[in-house]
Amino acid sequence: MTTISELIQRDGLVVVCGSGGVGKTSVSAALGVLAATQTQKRVLVLTVDPAKRLANALGLSALGNTEVQITPELFKNSKTKLRGTLAAAMIDTKASWDELIIRHAPDEATRNTVLQNSLYKNLTERFVHSHDYIAVERLYQAHASGAYDLIIVDTPPSRNALTILDAPKRMQDFFSSRLLKLLTPSSQWQLLALAAKPFYEIADRLLGKGLLRDVAEFFTLFRTMETGFVERARNVEQLLHDSKTSFVVVTTLEDAPLSEAEFLSTALKERNFITSFAIANRVIPKELTSAALLEQAEVLKRLRNNAEFTSELASTLTSSEAEIDASLLSQTMATIANYAQATTQIIEHQTALTDRVAAFADNFASAPMLETDIADINGLIALGESLNIG
Amino acid sequence: MLDRKLLFITGKGGVGKSTVAASLARAAVAQGKKVLLCEMDAKGALSKLLQTTELGFVPREISPNLSAMTMNTQDALREYVGIFLKTPFIAAIPGLAGIFDFVADAAPGVKEVLVVGKLCYEVRKGNFDIVIVDAESTGHIVAQVAAPTTLRNFVPIGPLNEQTLWMTEILEDPQKTGVVVVATCEEMAVNEAIDLVAALQSKTNVDTAAIVVNRVPSEVFTKSQEVVFAQLNLAKNRSIVAKKIGSNIDLALQATDLGRARRNLATHHISWLRRGLAEMRPIKDFLLLPDFSYEASDVLVNKLSSELEAELS
Numbered sequence: 001m002t003t004i005s006e007l008i009q010r011d012g013l014v015v016v017c018g019s020g021g022v023g024k025t026s027v028s029a030a031l032g033v034l035a036a037t038q039t040q041k042r043v044l045v046l047t048v049d050p051a052k053r054l055a056n057a058l059g060l061s062a063l064g065n066t067e068v069q070i071t072p073e074l075f076k077n078s079k080t081k082l083r084g085t086l087a088a089a090m091i092d093t094k095a096s097w098d099e100l101i102i103r104h105a106p107d108e109a110t111r112n113t114v115l116q117n118s119l120y121k122n123l124t125e126r127f128v129h130s131h132d133y134i135a136v137e138r139l140y141q142a143h144a145s146g147a148y149d150l151i152i153v154d155t156p157p158s159r160n161a162l163t164i165l166d167a168p169k170r171m172q173d174f175f176s177s178r179l180l181k182l183l184t185p186s187s188q189w190q191l192l193a194l195a196a197k198p199f200y201e202i203a204d205r206l207l208g209k210g211l212l213r214d215v216a217e218f219f220t221l222f223r224t225m226e227t228g229f230v231e232r233a234r235n236v237e238q239l240l241h242d243s244k245t246s247f248v249v250v251t252t253l254e255d256a257p258l259s260e261a262e263f264l265s266t267a268l269k270e271r272n273f274i275t276s277f278a279i280a281n282r283v284i285p286k287e288l289t290s291a292a293l294l295e296q297a298e299v300l301k302r303l304r305n306n307a308e309f310t311s312e313l314a315s316t317l318t319s320s321e322a323e324i325d326a327s328l329l330s331q332t333m334a335t336i337a338n339y340a341q342a343t344t345q346i347i348e349h350q351t352a353l354t355d356r357v358a359a360f361a362d363n364f365a366s367a368p369m370l371e372t373d374i375a376d377i378n379g380l381i382a383l384g385e386s387l388n389i390g
Numbered sequence: 391m392l393d394r395k396l397l398f399i400t401g402k403g404g405v406g407k408s409t410v411a412a413s414l415a416r417a418a419v420a421q422g423k424k425v426l427l428c429e430m431d432a433k434g435a436l437s438k439l440l441q442t443t444e445l446g447f448v449p450r451e452i453s454p455n456l457s458a459m460t461m462n463t464q465d466a467l468r469e470y471v472g473i474f475l476k477t478p479f480i481a482a483i484p485g486l487a488g489i490f491d492f493v494a495d496a497a498p499g500v501k502e503v504l505v506v507g508k509l510c511y512e513v514r515k516g517n518f519d520i521v522i523v524d525a526e527s528t529g530h531i532v533a534q535v536a537a538p539t540t541l542r543n544f545v546p547i548g549p550l551n552e553q554t555l556w557m558t559e560i561l562e563d564p565q566k567t568g569v570v571v572v573a574t575c576e577e578m579a580v581n582e583a584i585d586l587v588a589a590l591q592s593k594t595n596v597d598t599a600a601i602v603v604n605r606v607p608s609e610v611f612t613k614s615q616e617v618v619f620a621q622l623n624l625a626k627n628r629s630i631v632a633k634k635i636g637s638n639i640d641l642a643l644q645a646t647d648l649g650r651a652r653r654n655l656a657t658h659h660i661s662w663l664r665r666g667l668a669e670m671r672p673i674k675d676f677l678l679l680p681d682f683s684y685e686a687s688d689v690l691v692n693k694l695s696s697e698l699e700a701e702l703s
Binding site for chain 2: 257259288289299335349371
């Protein structure tokens with residue numbers, strides 16, 4: 001059994017996955033803050049969700065594609081201080097793609113033609129799941145720079161977070177596909193070009209004249225960058241499979257996100273990735289037990305009908321600011337009783353689901369349901385600490 | 391909104407799009423309509439919610455007047471080729487699937503047109519009173535509903551181009567088509583909803599039929615009860631109250647407070663959403679759905695659909 005503290009003691013990568021809306025981004029940021037305050041590491045949090053409040057919590061007006069260092073000044077009202085360094089960035093797909101093209105283009109002419117191609121923008125948006133590829137590529141770039149000891153990645157909000165892990169492989173497959181070779185014939189492959197002719201004819205009938213040819217032209221240019229892309233994709237894949245890379249699956253204790261988390265964990269296993277941590281977020285605080293709440297609800301229901309009791313308590317509570325009337329007190333007591341009872345239903349439901357969360361990873365941590373959204377660094381510190389304890 | 395022919399249900403991942411889509415479908419059935427429910431991402435969430443076996447591309451009636459299907463680009467292509475080009479043999483040519491995937495990845499709007507085309511085709515055929523689409527999350531919907539127009543600009547001639555015209559007529563008619571944007575009372579879901587409505591209004595001519603805020607926690611206290619609760623909760627009163635009612639009263643108050651906090655936060659986010667939408671063209675329906683997230687799937691859909699029925703009647 002490992003603790004969250006041990007997880008962040010290691011150097012390497014932490015990939016945070018989970019269904020949408022479970023608090024993945026906050027958990028990622030909180031892990032980053034915990035690492036940078038408990039250790040002397042150089043920590044980077046890479047996120048895909050542009051939550052403004054989260055950026056604000058990190059003392060930034062917005063997150064951008066380039067990494068920004070969080071200043072120690074941000075911690076001036078906190079008991080916890082930075083011991084290492086903390087940087088954050090948001091993955092901007094378009095900007096990252098442009099950087100990639102600039103890096104891999106063999107010459108300036110190719111670079112400019114690709115960047116100005118009308119197909120390019122559209123392509124980078126959808127082919128080979130480019131958002132996902134870019135996320136891992138960006139991660140690799142940060143890792144390879146050697147500027148960070150620990151990188152925490154909040155994965156893209158795709159419903160199937162696995163596509164990011166398959167992205168490097170898909171990129172390699174894409175370049176080696178027979179179809180790409182057929183469509184982008186080099187001078188040595190005239191025969192194959194001939195073979196592609198029927199394809200063009202069918203495509204023209206199906207799609208409209210010349211469309212496929214335009215596409216092929218674009219890919220001919222794109223292929224000149226093959227070596228760089230394929231090598232890079234291979235490196236990214238290796239990094240994901242490195243023993244220093246940990247996977248964390250976040251879920252809330254609700255049916256749908258949990259089913260998604262279980263699916264995710266199984267699929268990770270199939271790809272030989274190990275889910276090192278399961279994190280249950282927004283758990284009803286432990287001190288609220290069903291037994292205590294039910295007992296209290298019973299007491300409240302009994303006492304609220306006791307006129308002597310309510311009038312006495314009402315007069316005790318009445319102060320210069322608030323005049324409390326016995327019947328209103330009785331109603332309020334009934335509401336509290338109902339609410340305590342309703343909370344026990346949520347607790348039961350959550351308890352029943354907790355075992356399922358614990359089952360899909362060797363290690364388990366949880367964070368309580370918060371009364372407010374995380375709005376400042378203290379919120380992130382508190383979330384990190386509760387993860388560490390829970 | 392259920393009087394339209396085609397509804398796209400979208401929103402940020404995790405807000406409950408499938409649940410809302412399934413519940414709207416049930417509500418439409420309850421109004422006496424014949425409904426087709428279509429899942430776009432073949433993830434199987436709908437069949438699970440509706441407690442039925444895996445769905446296919448061919449609509450299947452899963453309960454009286456409710457049919458369901460799952461979208462599949464390959465099948466949509468085959469159908470498109472068969473119906474519109476009247477040359478079904480082409481679809482059987484080996485390698486076509488591969489070539490199609492390749493082009494569709496590159497050319498703007500090809501995949502989307504096939505998918506949206508299939509939905510519009512169901513509307514045109516008129517076998518159903520309404521087609522409800524459990525659409526993809528916010529990132530894709532604008533490209534999807536705008537696809538016929540995008541493609542028309544990109545491929546000036548050819549059969550696909552001609553086919554896009556009648557699709558646009560269905561999609562851009564607010565009597566027929568609408569997008570339903572689902573959000574929850576969370577910062578990111580609300581922001582995505584605002585951004586999405588802005589994008590739909592600026593980049594497409596497709597009408598936004600409704601905003602649905604899902605999982606709104608109910609109000610805990612009335613205003614006058616709030617005053618009493620505040621007094622009970624005061625530090626100086628706590629020990630007195632504990633002595634009179636029992637030491638566990640603290641826990642009951644804490645549980646109640648958690649509920650109050652969730653409700654307050656939700657109210658804050660809902661007003662933020664309303665403010666964001668106020669700057670845009672008005673949207674006809676703004677619905678708040680209660681939080682049933684701790685219910686089992688079947689109960690959840692039943693409760694939400696009765697809620698929607700009441701709201702929409």
